Amino acid sequence: MTISSATGIIHIDPDRRPIKTSNTTWRIRLTLVILAFLLIWQAAVAWFKLIPSNFLPAPTEVSVAFGELVVNPNFWSALAFSLGNMAVGLAMAIGVGVFVGIALGLSPALRITVAPFLWLLYSTPKVALAPIFILALGLGSASKIGLVFLLAVFPVLLNTMEGTLTVSPSLVNAARVYGASRFSVGWKIIAPATLPFSLVGIQRAVALGFTGEILGEFLGGAGGIGHMLEYAAYKFLMDEALAIVFVMVIVSNLSLGLISIVRRKLAPWDTDQKGM
Amino acid sequence: MTTETAQRRASTAPLISARGVTVKFDVARTGKQMIALSNIDLDVMEGECVTVLGPSGCGKTTFMNVVAGLVKPTSGSVFIDGDEVSGPGPDRAVVFQDYALLPWRTVFDNVRFGLEMQKKLSDGDWRDRVQNAIDMVGLSGFESSYPRELSGGMQQRVGLARAFVAEPRILLMDEPLGAVDALTREVMRDEIGKLIAQTGKTVLFITHSIEEAILLGDRIVVFKSKPGEIKEIITTGIEGMGSERNAQNDERFHELREHLWSVLANEAAAASK
């Protein structure tokens, strides 16, 4: 239960959760549960042969494959290829998204003009355009970068626009009363208000950009970690495939975690830290 | 209120009796303990309306929550008619500052809520009782509206009807007019006063408004800002309820108002040090 008072908000353990357990205890329990899960998996596959190991390899096999993967230079060049494309596509998406988003937020005329296009593109499952990108931009990096950009630009743009729109006109007026120039209104009022929104958008953009890159690699070309995964699964090397999926889980979570840290650093006043 | 009833009260045992009530909270963010209430003793007689006045954060809402049975005191106890409070009960109803209506229920179903939870819907006349309560607070015609469709003042009327229909002995009101606009506030203050006088309920009324405290309270309990102690208890001693009190004895009203104002101002000054 929460009690609000002038001295702040006091959180009291609600009675349906009487036991106060520390975070470290929970972390230990979480680790134990994961270990138990891995143990059951290992037992089911390797010891009792309940599941054929070429269908679902045991954790030990996956970890061996993971070990082989990290010493394989091809893996690192594939990862570098994928991450490189993603970085270029995301950088473009962030640049264009923030710029256009702020412009749209500030100009109602512009907003009305482009609204139908944005709305159309927004409601399209843009992954469906992937084959057309491969057709238009070829099998190399360009089509992947294009896809990353296309998928990533909308959340950045729309969130930035929303953020700009939350700035109340009275705040802008207040700043102008105190003699702020147009530039400093933009820099001191609109930018900080918009920043947390843009960062939430960027967080979504990273996940969507990842989808674009991997799907692009599935559909054509011969480079990248998505292609490596597809090839492994195609040849039914399930231990390697699972190891690569594990890498993807790590990469996704690391990048999201990184942006969360950036959000907390750059916008500590923003209370909602867990937007997806 | 006549002197006769006041005498009758004085002869009976208190209905609400708080003894040494102390509440400490763990503040999650800092890990420190905060004393919300410190050793509160208070008696409320049957049929009496006691207003609790104090600056924000003085612990008055916590005190009401202890009486309601929502917060367990760290030490000390509250007794209702001699029985120790161990949780909420049908003898006490609460009117909340933020109304606390169920958004998914219509006015009628919100008012019905208490009867439903206390399994009194088997009583043949429950519909009439709900309807009477709705009529009493002036919401006839809004039975099938959702809370979202009502103004703040009207939502609080639903909260009042919900409290009255449960037929409690004690009404606990936690700044019921705190979130209502100024004009509605005055109108509703007088209506609440009339309802209290009509029904003769025992009332604990939490407020930070000096006027409300004087115009509704038979006695006024003033809380210190820190650490949640009673500063003083004043008997108003004016007849009537609501703004008619002002008309009844304008001199006493102004005297009380000036006194309370200076007490609260001193408290505020002390708190900001």
Next chain:
Amino acid sequence: MTSFLATGPSLGGSRVGAWLAGLSLRSRILLISAEVVVMLALWQLVVGVFRWINPVFVPAPLSIFSGLGDILSSGAVAANAPASLQAWVVGFGLALVIAIPLGLLLGVSLPVDRIVGPIAWAIYATPSVAYQPLAKAWFGFGIGPVVFLVLVSAVFPIMFNLAAGIRTTNTSIISAAKVYGASKFRLYPAIYLPSTVPFLFAGLRQGVVLATIGMMVAELSGAAVGMGALIIRSTNTYQVGQAFAAIMLVVIFTISMVQVTTLVERWVAPWTRGAGK
């Protein structure tokens, strides 16, 4: 999407902005509709008539329209749409069956929240495209991998929204329920469940959109039938007009499903009607 019609802050000096701000919602919608017509005409001119952009990559509106006629009359839609629909419905149904009890548990029980929560977040943070090759290896080339991807895409937003709804139940409503005699046991059906309904539907709307993306990803990368397969085949034979027409049908399907969700919400939870969502 109403933010396109919002007033927003102004740095001043915009006459058009002031004029637009003065327009009623209806006139703004009319204005936008008129604009769509103009833009479509321009698009037709640029691509279809002047050929400034290669129509193989971005087909003109009229060729998308004729592509739609082609895939409808050739039976391509009739052959592929049912497979997609089936996979979508089965996958989404499974997602509901899994997400609703799990989401309730996640919201109600602290141990489940602290143990299952982080694991689920880690899987959710990874785009479902990563699981597609596994699904293909495990479930073959039929409807299986598509169902799996729809399920994985839709299950988490529904689950997490439901859990958030329970955890953010207004504390003073809970107090009120306790004051008026609700037992701990009755708090769940009487308070927590109804107050989480709007969150559930918000999750369902997200789930619908993500399920369609999952379906497209699965069908594009190697399904034999389905709208994704149709898009791939049309693109590979340079009939991009047909591919765009197929995408358009998928868009219409997604928007309709979101609308259906909203209609169901209005019916199930009439108290949220008109609330800004």
